[in-house]
Amino acid sequence: MLNKMTTDKRVRFKSTPTKDEFIKVLRQRVNEYFEPNNITQYANGEMVFKTIFAIVAWLGFYSLIISDVLSGSAWLLMLGFLMLGFVNIFIAFNIMHDATHEAYSSNKKINNILGYSMNFIGANQYLFRRMHGAHHGYVNIYGIDVTLEAHGLFRFTPDEPYKPYHRWQHIYTFILYAFAMLQWVVMKDFKWFFGESHIGNQKNIKHPFSEYVILLISKAFYFGTTLALPLMLLSAPAWLIVLSWIGMHLLPGLTFVLIFQVTHVYDGTAYPLPDKDGNIDNNYALHVLDTTADFSRHNRLGSWLMGGINIHVIHHIFPTVCHVHYPALTKILKQVADEFGIVYQENPNFWVALKKHYQILKHLSKPDAEVQRYGASAAIG
């Protein structure tokens, strides 16, 4: 029996040999891709190029802003900040995400250094690693997957207690999404460091003192470089600089959240719950296939810009593989899924995925909305 009250138990995936067969075969095929071809699972030349591209793009837009050449036109200055915001999410998707998954390099030090790109763009590597980890292992499981946690604002899962205002969530959610990145850099990290002691179902968390120091130094660096320095050096009025700075987080923030949200919260996803002993009756890879959908897999430019976040199923199954390998590995995944008669979910483009996200938000805006607990993989014994 499913139990909504077991979230403080250690949740495990309790599979069967038949269910385990899929991941065994998939793992074998993936190894056959890497080993004989002498390809490592980590970064390749393309990733190094991407990293240099990100640094050059950031320095380019920042130089344009700080050299005061854009200040003559309010629109140009706002555009300069906006582009810096987009470069920041490019860094998050393409470098930080791989580094914090230990997928960029086999060298932990390199991953750690590149992971600090999260601090560079205003957030916090340490907290991201912990929170993203709680999401990764437990996709769409209420009480553990922190990405479902919305402090009552949104109802991303039917297990979230219903509030009367949720009836409009398919409208207001998209407006609030635009403020997510601003909220992240200004409030979220501070809130989780100073005001909360849990992450998912882990309670009484104590963060190391050094992480508080790193948090404060890197926040000072972010606000210093992106806001204080422009306020000191630019000839543009202060209100315009502050407005541009806020704007730099809005559209990129909306883009960031939507790209991520449509991969797990959509019409057709599953919301498994553990039983009273904390067991999820599935194999993790099949759980991912039930709760995750790719989009725009064949859009090469889109996938390049999004750091493969859109090719999300394979990322959850092999999180320590660098995203440059996702297209090739997803072909293998699809093949193996077909052989096993398992459904691999994908949307041809972002707009189809967005429509399904809207549909589930609308569906969950009703208090008695029913959802599937296990997806297509339930058919496997």
Ligand SMILES: [Zn+2]
């Ligand atoms: Zn991830």
